[in-house]
Amino acid sequence: MEIDPLGITPVYQQLADILRAEIRSGNLPVGKPLPSYVTLTQQYEVARGTAAKAVQLLVKEQLVRIVPGKGAYVISR
Amino acid sequence: MEIDPLGITPVYQQLADILRAEIRSGNLPVGKPLPSYVTLTQQYEVARGTAAKAVQLLVKEQLVRIVPGKGAYVISR
DNA sequence: AAATATTTGTACGTATGTATG
DNA sequence: GCATACATACGTACAAATATT
Numbered sequence: 639m640e641i642d643p644l645g646i647t648p649v650y651q652q653l654a655d656i657l658r659a660e661i662r663s664g665n666l667p668v669g670k671p672l673p674s675y676v677t678l679t680q681q682y683e684v685a686r687g688t689a690a691k692a693v694q695l696l697v698k699e700q701l702v703r704i705v706p707g708k709g710a711y712v713i714s715r
Numbered sequence: 716m717e718i719d720p721l722g723i724t725p726v727y728q729q730l731a732d733i734l735r736a737e738i739r740s741g742n743l744p745v746g747k748p749l750p751s752y753v754t755l756t757q758q759y760e761v762a763r764g765t766a767a768k769a770v771q772l773l774v775k776e777q778l779v780r781i782v783p784g785k786g787a788y789v790i791s792r
Numbered sequence: 793a794a795a796t797a798t799t800t801g802t803a804c805g806t807a808t809g810t811a812t813g
Numbered sequence: 814g815c816a817t818a819c820a821t822a823c824g825t826a827c828a829a830a831t832a833t834t
Contacts (some may be wrong), residue, residue, distance in 0.1 A: 648821060674799055675794080685823045706800045707830030725802060751818060762804045767819080783819050784811035794834100801829075810820075 641682050649684055653692035656682075661701055661715045671709030672702060718759050726761055730769035733759075738778055738792045748786030749779060 639656040643649055658664040671680065678689040693710050696702045704710045718729045737743040750758065757768040770787050773779045779787045 643822085650821080671799095676799080688822060691821090693800095704800070705831085707798080707832080709799065713822090725810095727802080748818095753818080764805085765803060770819095781819065782812085784813080784817075786818065796832100798832075798834075799830080802816085802827085804826080805824090807823075810818100812818080813816085 641684065650688045650691040650695070653678070653682055653684060653689065654695040657692060657696060658699070659702065661696075661712055664715065666712055668712045671711050672696075674709060698701060718761065727765045727768040727772070730755070730761060730766065731757055731772040734769060734773060735776070735778065737788055738773075741792065745789045745792060747760055748788050749773075751786065 639659070641649055641652045641656070645652065647655075657666070657672060666672060670694060672678075675686050675689045675693075678684065678692075679686050682689070684692075693702065693704065696710070697704055701712065701714055702710045703713045718726055718733070720776065722729065724732075734743070734749060743749060746789070752763050752766045752770075755761065755769075756763050759766070761769075770779065770781065774781055775776045776789075778789065778791055780790045
């Protein structure tokens with residue numbers, strides 16, 4: 639999956655879409671943490687705040703639960 | 716109302732609290748827009764993103780509705 | 793017990809895009 | 814076209830929570 643920084647869809651949405659797809663597919667299994675912000679920023683070349691915003695969307699969708707100091711864990715798919 | 720940048724409560728929460736109080740008191744009446752981000756940043760000496768985050772909280776609480784290019788209007792109190 | 797590393801939380805400042813008037 | 818206002822995005826920095834050494 640690729641992110642288009644110039645696309646119509648905001649980058650944070652694109653990233654959330656990617657992560658959601660990874661969760662739904664089981665590629666990111668329940669109980670496992672998402673890649674850290676640092677990893678996400680490097681892997682998708684987005685800013686940290688953008689990565690955080692994307693993950694927050696998934697939290698709102700109750701797909702992940704964030705544990706400060708630990709990670710963002712997949713709780714459902 | 717004052718913001719304490721070193722307080723326990725996050726600045727964006729403090730600002731949201733202040734604005735909420737202004738709305739509840741009728742000081743910021745229904746139908747009127749909140750001060751703009753520029754005004755908020757100057758008045759409370761916070762960053763623009765912080766002001767935006769505070770206003771977003773009020774949106775979530777359905778106290779205000781943001782109209783892009785116009786302002787953040789009080790819709791309830 | 794203490795120091796270090798990792799990860800999320802908050803906050804800053806800045807730049808650019810989009811919508812409205 | 815221009816000014817105003819919100820939206821998105823970047824990069825950076827430090828604090829707080831957690832885990833490990």
